Amino acid sequence: MTLVALPLAAPVVWALSLRRRAVGGTTAWRMSLAEVGVVHGTFPFGWLTMMRAAGPA
DSSP states (O other): OOTTHHHHHHHHHHHHHHHHHHHHOOSSHHHHHHHHHHHHHHHHHHHHHHHHOOOOO
């Protein structure tokens, strides 16, 4: 699922870096890539921990 969502992450990094550059950020590209990378990398594990078990509770 992480690889499937990777094409969606690239435009998010691009848009976020454009927004940060407009505000006046000097490290907009690196900060945007790091922020999206952290969310993109940890979201699947968070999703797995919040899923219900298949059996009765």
